[in-house]
Every structure is written in structure tokens, then in C-alpha cells.
Amino acid sequence: MFLRQLDLTPALRPSLYDDETLLFVQDAVGLYEGKFKIANYQIGHVYLTSHRICYVDNVEPRTYSIAVNLKDVDHTEFYAGFLKSSAKITLFPKTPKNALRSPVPKYASPSDALVRPGNSPARSHAPSPAPAPARDINATWICPICGFSNAVPTNFDPATANQHTKLPACQACGIPPPLVHMVKAAIAAISNRPAHSSSKTGALSNGTNGRGSFDVSSANASDEIICPRCTFGNHASLSTCEICGASLTAMNNRHSQLIGDSIARPESPGPTLGGESIIGNDTIETIKFSFRAGGEKVMLERLNEALVQRKWLLQSAPPVPKPGLANTNGSISDLYSTPPPPQRVVGIAGLERRGAELRKNNQTVIGSAFEDLEALMTSAKEVIAMAEQFRSQNASSDSVTPEARALLTDSASALGLSTTRDMLGTGSSSETLYITELARNLAEFLTDDRRGVLRREGGIISLVDLWAVFNRLRNGIELVSPFDFEKAANMWETLHLPIRLRQFKSGLLVVQDRSRTDERTIAALLSWLRQLVPPQLSSDGFEQLPPAVPAGLGFGHGATAQETAERFSWSVGVAAEELEMAEDTGALCRDQSLDGTRYWENCFEDFVVALGLKVPSAASVEQMETDQIMKNLESMGF
Amino acid sequence: MASSSSSPAPPTLTSAYAAPPPTSISSQIASTTFTFPTYTSFPPFYTLQPNLTTRARQLTLWSNLLTTYCAHHRLFKLSLSFLPANLFANPSIHRTLSQPDIRTVLDHLALPANGGRVEWIPTSSRSEKPNSCWVYWRTPAEWADAIYGWVDETGQKGAVLTVYEIREGEAVQSQEWRGMDEELLRKVLSVLVKRGKAQIFGQEETAGVKFF
Numbered sequence: 001m002f003l004r005q006l007d008l009t010p011a012l013r014p015s016l017y018d019d020e021t022l023l024f025v026q027d028a029v030g031l032y033e034g035k036f037k038i039a040n041y042q043i044g045h046v047y048l049t050s051h052r053i054c055y056v057d058n059v060e061p062r063t064y065s066i067a068v069n070l071k072d073v074d075h076t077e078f079y080a081g082f083l084k085s086s087a088k089i090t091l092f093p094k095t096p097k098n099a100l101r102s103p104v105p106k107y108a109s110p111s112d113a114l115v116r117p118g119n120s121p122a123r124s125h126a127p128s129p130a131p132a133p134a135r136d137i138n139a140t141w142i143c144p145i146c147g148f149s150n151a152v153p154t155n156f157d158p159a160t161a162n163q164h165t166k167l168p169a170c171q172a173c174g175i176p177p178p179l180v181h182m183v184k185a186a187i188a189a190i191s192n193r194p195a196h197s198s199s200k201t202g203a204l205s206n207g208t209n210g211r212g213s214f215d216v217s218s219a220n221a222s223d224e225i226i227c228p229r230c231t232f233g234n235h236a237s238l239s240t241c242e243i244c245g246a247s248l249t250a251m252n253n254r255h256s257q258l259i260g261d262s263i264a265r266p267e268s269p270g271p272t273l274g275g276e277s278i279i280g281n282d283t284i285e286t287i288k289f290s291f292r293a294g295g296e297k298v299m300l301e302r303l304n305e306a307l308v309q310r311k312w313l314l315q316s317a318p319p320v321p322k323p324g325l326a327n328t329n330g331s332i333s334d335l336y337s338t339p340p341p342p343q344r345v346v347g348i349a350g351l352e353r354r355g356a357e358l359r360k361n362n363q364t365v366i367g368s369a370f371e372d373l374e375a376l377m378t379s380a381k382e383v384i385a386m387a388e389q390f391r392s393q394n395a396s397s398d399s400v401t402p403e404a405r406a407l408l409t410d411s412a413s414a415l416g417l418s419t420t421r422d423m424l425g426t427g428s429s430s431e432t433l434y435i436t437e438l439a440r441n442l443a444e445f446l447t448d449d450r451r452g453v454l455r456r457e458g459g460i461i462s463l464v465d466l467w468a469v470f471n472r473l474r475n476g477i478e479l480v481s482p483f484d485f486e487k488a489a490n491m492w493e494t495l496h497l498p499i500r501l502r503q504f505k506s507g508l509l510v511v512q513d514r515s516r517t518d519e520r521t522i523a524a525l526l527s528w529l530r531q532l533v534p535p536q537l538s539s540d541g542f543e544q545l546p547p548a549v550p551a552g553l554g555f556g557h558g559a560t561a562q563e564t565a566e567r568f569s570w571s572v573g574v575a576a577e578e579l580e581m582a583e584d585t586g587a588l589c590r591d592q593s594l595d596g597t598r599y600w601e602n603c604f605e606d607f608v609v610a611l612g613l614k615v616p617s618a619a620s621v622e623q624m625e626t627d628q629i630m631k632n633l634e635s636m637g638f
Numbered sequence: 639m640a641s642s643s644s645s646p647a648p649p650t651l652t653s654a655y656a657a658p659p660p661t662s663i664s665s666q667i668a669s670t671t672f673t674f675p676t677y678t679s680f681p682p683f684y685t686l687q688p689n690l691t692t693r694a695r696q697l698t699l700w701s702n703l704l705t706t707y708c709a710h711h712r713l714f715k716l717s718l719s720f721l722p723a724n725l726f727a728n729p730s731i732h733r734t735l736s737q738p739d740i741r742t743v744l745d746h747l748a749l750p751a752n753g754g755r756v757e758w759i760p761t762s763s764r765s766e767k768p769n770s771c772w773v774y775w776r777t778p779a780e781w782a783d784a785i786y787g788w789v790d791e792t793g794q795k796g797a798v799l800t801v802y803e804i805r806e807g808e809a810v811q812s813q814e815w816r817g818m819d820e821e822l823l824r825k826v827l828s829v830l831v832k833r834g835k836a837q838i839f840g841q842e843e844t845a846g847v848k849f850f
Contacts, residue, residue, distance in 0.1 A: 558681060558682075583688070583689055583692075584689060586689055586691050586692055589682040589685075589687055589689070589692050589696075590682060590685055590687065590688070591681040591682040591684070591685050591733070592685040593681070593684075593685075593732065593733060598681070600680070600681065600682050602682075602692055603677075603680055604677075604682075604683075604687075604692055604695035604696055604699065605695060607675075607676070607677040607680075607695075607699055608695045608698055608699065611675075611699075611702060613698050613699070613702055614698070615694050615695050615698045622690050
């Protein structure tokens with residue numbers, strides 16, 4: 001099972017390929033490998049797409065996210081939860097066909113493990129696969145008759161064994177076991193064998209040495225090796241247990257250590273794998289997703305559907321043959337990418353003919369697609385490509401017909417750009433899941449450089465404006481209510497997304513980039529205010545100023561909210577709020593006249609310092625104000 | 639030699655302000671033209687600032703302006719209906735401190751915590767707000783010290799002086815308090831009386847003061 005590193009969008013969702021569609025999302029999922037939990041991959045979201053199944057961790061999404069290609073999955077297995085153990089879906093990888101003979105085996109299939117001696121020339125070519133403890137010496141099978149535990153013979157291969165394979169008899173009662181039993185025991189032993197890091201071990205050896213880093217991590221602190229079978233503590237340098245004779249390989253010790261650890265930790269059923277990277281780890285055979293908050297049934301359905309549909313093959317599939325096209329060009333996209341004219345006519349006539357053919361093609365496609373819904377599904381790819389084109393055209397022009405709109409929205413949801421409600425499971429947790437996914441959608445939408453929403457608004461946009469833009473884009477399908485929108489906006493902080501919601505003193509809510517702080521805004525305002533000297537004041541001659549005034553040419557200039565909005569390309573409301581915010585911090589002061597309200601750089605401090613005056617504190621000013629008001633009220637007779 | 643106080647010379651906006659600090663008692667001849675400080679050309683100076691910290695600074699500057707202006711032009715009283723033209727306004731930048739704001743500034747300055755540089759003169763009817771105020775570019779206590787010091791220096795302790803003499807007498811021409819309002823002078827003298835340094839006797843018009 002090949003686990004690949006996953007690319008994430010800025011909103012910490014998996015970035016999808018062009019053809020990939022998102023099918024299902026579920027949170028509160030943990031990963032297991034075999035029976036063991038994989039450390040650091042225990043709390044996260046799982047995203048099922050048509051090509052992959054992805055896991056994104058909640059705690060550290062950028063380091064602990066993996067994806068498994070669905071084309072590597074052979075079949076799935078479902079385990080309904082029981083008491084404390086939650087429901088699990090297991091994915092089994094496909095065994096590559098040439099596992100036994102290939103010089104560069106990609107996967108360590110179960111067969112590799114046991115048939116080691118026959119593979120030694122093959123192994124010498126292998127760059128990275130794990131030199132598995134070739135003979136799993138500890139694989140034992142229990143005789144069904146007398147209960148004695150015998151060792152599984154090293155040349156036993158469960159994949160190729162059939163009824164003619166000679167099976168050794170039990171050592172106590174002398175009766176050979178049934179084949180099925182032996183196979184089961186072998187497989188059980190293999191799946192219980194802990195994985196080790198493949199690329200780290202260069203040494204190709206079998207048996208006890210050459211485990212690489214795995215050995216280091218499993219070294220006992222107490223210089224005693226616990227026998228896996230009888231739990232007797234042997235000396236560190238022994239290789240077989242003194243009491244029962246079981247082998248004391250380091251690998252086996254780790255197994256027992258893990259079991260010991262898991263016994264000591266009652267809160268988590270199931271042992272955990274230590275902290276090596278599991279990405280690209282060839283020896284991981286099965287991956288289990290544990291659904292701690294439900295959603296496993298829907299996930300299983302969708303997963304099986306996706307496996308059946310095999311959308312990843314569409315990419316390399318030949319295009320659907322189109323009936324009724326005169327020329328041999330198969331699909332519209334082919335026509336666009338390499339347009340050889342059928343008759344080599346140059347000039348206007350040729351262009352006109354080409355345009356006519358394009359229109360004819362479009363007509364045919366739309367006609368055939370909409371006639372039959374099934375046909376739409378198959379030709380969905382071309383339709384989507386066309387829709388993208390139209391959308392880009394429509395963005396520049398203004399005429400949008402209703403059918404085009406409907407097509408666009410269909411394609412938008414088909415492209416999986418927005419998480420619709422039916423993608424999520426039912427239940428109360430789906431509400432929060434919807435909100436979190438909406439929050440991530442919004443983050444992606446805002447940080448999308450192609451649209452440049454934030455850039456157009458000068459980096460800061462009010463929540464209402466954003467809601468309007470976002471819903472307009474959704475074109476009538478799956479509109480978001482303001483309440484949900486606000487809830488999603490509040491989650492940005494908790495999800496560590498790169499945008500944040502900010503509330504001004506007057507209650508206005510705006511959305512801005514996380515890196516844009518008040519200080520930076522104030523600094524930008526001040527530097528701009530210091531720049532210009534308006535012409536009407538320069539005639540008064542501010543040549544000699546007290547040195548404390550910072551601006552060399554006077555006081556700079558005063559700015560109204562309108563001018564500020566123009567300069568920074570904010571909206572006027574936002575500009576007014578920002579100026580007031582700066583005034584509250586004391587960086588600006590206001591000047592009200594018949595012209596309106598202008599904001600200047602606050603030079604009062606400098607004047608006061610230059611004249612060496614003593615200033616009463618602001619608190620005393622406030623106190624005096626209130627006293628004055630009280631006095632006035634009293635004098636008026638209240 | 640400066641004219642008596644109600645019509646100040648028109649100010650010009652020239653270089654940095656250089657007036658004596660209000661606390662020094664040494665006598666100085668004021669220059670004919672009052673140089674307005676730079677902050678009077680700062681437009682926000684004429685708008686009452688909502689931010690309290692900034693407002694505190696602004697009021698300090700107003701206090702400074704008021705005292706220096708009145709000290710320069712020897713204004714002892716300020717009436718809101720007949721304000722000096724350029725004290726609360728700057729026509730070159732088209733900014734004026736509005737009437738309610740003027741009141742606020744003066745109220746602020748009237749508080750003892752800010753130095754008590756202004757005192758409202760109570761009007762006859764209680765419901766009206768006072769329309770004029772004293773501007774103490776020197777507080778009465780300071781005036782009292784100044785007068786007593788002069789009396790001491792000129793060896794007039796024990797002599798009897800009329801109030802008119804103290805105000806407009808020839809010997810007083812070089813002193814700072816010449817031309818002081820009668821009422822104010824009486825206030826100052828009452829301070830001295832309280833301190834026990836003087837005694838007033840006689841009627842209103844022909845009152846005399848004796849210093850001890």
C-alpha cells in the first residue's frame with residue numbers, strides 16, 4: 001500500500017487534480033496499520049475523492065497528511081464497531097503481479113516475506129524494499145488436535161500453496177494440519193509483524209540483524225529482553241529464550257514491547273506504532289480508517305462505488321466516439337487544441353468555416369448530452385471543459401443566458417469546488433462539519449489568486465460584501481445563509497486558516513488576511529499622510545519648525561475617508577473605520593470643518609514635548625468631563 | 639506702551655514662538671506683535687479631539703496659548719461675546735473653534751487640577767451660563783506676591799496706598815499689573831488680607847490699602 005504525501009490547499013484541504021471530484025468528507029478519523037495505531041495520525045479528516053482517499057490531520061495538517069490512490073486498492077473490508085472499538089474500514093492493496101520475480105519489487109507483498117531464499121539474486125537489485133525478517137521465525141500454528149504450537153515452515157507461501165503442498169506434521173501428535181489452517185496462521189503472523197522503515201536499512205540480510213533504525217528504537221532500556229512467548233526476562237545478548245526456546249529477535253521484542261505498552265495504557269485499545277514516517281513506506285500492507293464519529297456506512301458505499309467506477313482510468317481513456325461528426329477529430333477538446341482545418345482554405349472564409357464548425361460541434365454536444373442523462377455523465381468531461389471556457393468568456397462579457405448559467409452551476413458542483421450538504425453524512429456532527437468545510441471553502445475562495453477578491457478590495461473586505469460575492473458565484477444553487485456564513489467566519493481562527501475576521505469598534509465585521517495587523521495599517525496610513533503637502537498650505541512657509549515635529553514640510557496633509565478609500569482601494573466604510581481605529585490608538589487626530597472630517601498625523605505630542613508642558617492624564621480628563629456634566633445637570637435642576 | 643488690552647495688534651505668522659514662560663515674575667516689555675505658535679496652524683487644533691489622550695494634550699496646548707496670548711496683550715478678562723479675533727480662530731487655514739468647544743476648553747481650564755487659569759464670572763441670573771471669565775495668566779496668589787514684593791522693594795510698607803494708585807499710578811507703570819481690572823485687584827488684595835499682609839479700609843471708591 002503506497003502512502004503518498006498529500007498537497008494541501010491554503011485552507012488545509014487536499015488539492016484535487018483536474019478530473020478529481022470530492023465525494024465524501026468525514027472527521028474524527030484515525031489511521032491504523034494492521035492492528036496498530038499509527039502515531040500522529042489519529043485525529044483528522046478523511047476526504048474521499050474519485051481518485052484517492054486522503055487523510056488530513058487536525059493537529060499538524062501539513063506534516064501528517066497522506067493519500068492512498070484508489071487504483072492501488074484491491075478490496076475493502078468493513079468492521080462494525082463494538083463497545084469501545086469504533087467502526088473501521090480496511091483497505092487491502094493490490095499485490096503487484098510480478099512480486100516474486102521482479103528485480104525491483106515495489107511492494108513488499110506477503111509472499112515476499114516467506115520466500116526469501118529463492119529471491120536473493122532478486123534482492124540484490126532491489127534498492128529500497130525492506131529486507132524483511134525473511135523467515136518470520138516466530139510464525140507458529142496451533143495444531144487443532146493437540147494444541148501444540150509448531151513453527152510455520154519457512155518455505156511456506158500462503159499465496160501459492162494448494163492442496164498438493166506438503167505440510168509438516170504436528171510435532172506432538174504427528175497429524176498434518178489442514179491447508180486452510182496453515183494459511184491462516186501464516187497470514188496472521190505476517191499481519192502481526194510490525195512494519196519497519198524500508199529505505200533506511202541498506203543491509204540485505206535475513207534473520208536477526210540489519211533492521212536499521214528500528215533496532216535502535218526498540219532497544220531495551222533495562223538490558224533485558226522479554227521473551228514474547230513466556231515473558232521471561234532474558235539477558236540482552238541471548239538469541240533464544242532460556243525457558244521456552246522462542247527466538248529473541250529485536251523485531252519480536254518490539255512486538256512484545258508494544259503489547260506491553262498497550263496493556264499499560266488502558267485508555268487506548270490497540271497498540272501504536274512508533275514515530276517513523278509511514279510515507280512511502282513499502283511494508284505497510286493494510287490501512288485501516290477508524291471512524292470515531294460515525295459516517296462509516298456512507299463512506300463504505302461511496303468508496304465501493306468509486307472503486308467500481310474507476311474514474312482514474314478516464315484520464316487515459318480514449319474519448320467517447322461522437323456520432324455524426326464529419327471529420328475524424330474525436331472531441332471538442334481535440335478540436336481546440338490541434339485544429340487542422342479540413343480544407344486548407346486560408347483567409348476569412350477559412351475562419352468563418354472554422355467558426356461554423358465549432359458552433360456545429362457545440363450544438364451536437366449539447367444536443368446529445370442533454371437528450372439523455374446517461375450520455376451527459378459520460379460526456380461530462382467535455383461538457384465541463386466547455387463550461388469552463390464559457391465561464392471565462394462570460395466573466396469578460398456580460399451576457400449570460402439561463403441555460404449557460406445552469407450549466408455553469410452544474411459543472412461547478414460537479415467539479416467539486418463546493419462542498420454540498422449531501423456530501424456529508426447525517427447527524428448532528430455533520431452540522432459542525434458543514435461549517436468547517438464551508439470555512440475552508442471560503443478561505444480557498446479568498447486566497448485564490450486567480451479571482452483576486454481580496455486584492456481587488458485592497459486586502460480587506462466587509463463580511464456582507466463577501467457574502468454577496470460568494471453567493472453570486474454559487475448562482476442559485478446551495479446558497480449560504482448569513483447565519484451559517486458568520487459561523488463559518490468565526491471558525492477561521494480555530495482552524496488556523498490564513499484569513500481572519502475582525503470587528504471594528506462600531507461593530508462592522510471585516511475579513512482580512514491574517515498577516516495584516518493594525519500596526520501595519522497604521523504605519524501605512526502615517527507614511528502616506530506624511531507624503532503630500534497640499535498646495536494651499538505651503539505658502540505659509542513652514543521653514544523653521546521646532547525640531548520635534550517629524551514631517552519636514554509641515555504637517556503632511558489631512559485625509560478624508562473618501563481619499564483614503566481611493567488610495568488604498570478599500571470601500572469607504574472600511575476606510576472610515578480604519579481611520580477611526582488609528583485615531584483611537586492615538587496615531588491620528590481629526591479635524592472637523594465644513595469640508596468634512598479630515599485625519600492628520602497626531603502632532604500634539606510633539607508640540608507638547610517641544611514646549612515642555614505638563615499634560616494631565618487622560619483619565620483625569622475623563623473624570624473632569626463627567627464632573628462637568630454632573631455639575632451642569634445639577635445646575636439645571638436635575 | 640502696549641495699548642490697553644481689548645484690541646490686540648494683528649498677529650503675523652512668522653517664526654517660532656518665543657514668549658516668556660508664564661511662571662517667571664520678572665518684568666518684561668512685551669513685543670508689539672504676538673507671534674502665534676506653530677500649533678495654531680495645525681488644523682486639528684481647532685477640533686475637540688475624541689481620543690482622550692490626544693484631547694488632554696490639545697487642552698494643554700490651548701491653555702498655553704490662552705495664557706501667553708493674554709499675558710502678551712494684558713487681557714485680564716475674556717468675554718465670550720467679544721472674543722479677540724484670532725485667539726480661537728485661524729483664518730488662514732479657515733478653522734475656528736466653535737462656541738460650545740470654547741466653553742469646553744474654558745471649563746477645562748477652570749478646573750483647579752489644570753492650574754485654574756480661568757475663572758468664570760458668575761452672572762446675575764442663576765440659569766444662565768456665565769459669559770465672561772477671568773484669565774489668570776498669573777494666579778491671584780502670584781499677583782499678591784508680586785504686589786507685595788513691589789511694596790516691599792519700594793519701601794512702602796506701612797504706607798497707605800489707594801487702590802487706584804496701585805492700578806494706575808505712575809510708579810506702577812512699569813509693573814505687570816498696571817491696568818488691572820478693579821475687581822481683580824480687589825481679589826488680589828483680599829488674598830493679601832487673608833494672609834495678613836495688608837488691610838483695606840474705607841469705602842469702595844476711596845478705599846485705601848495698608849501693607850504690613
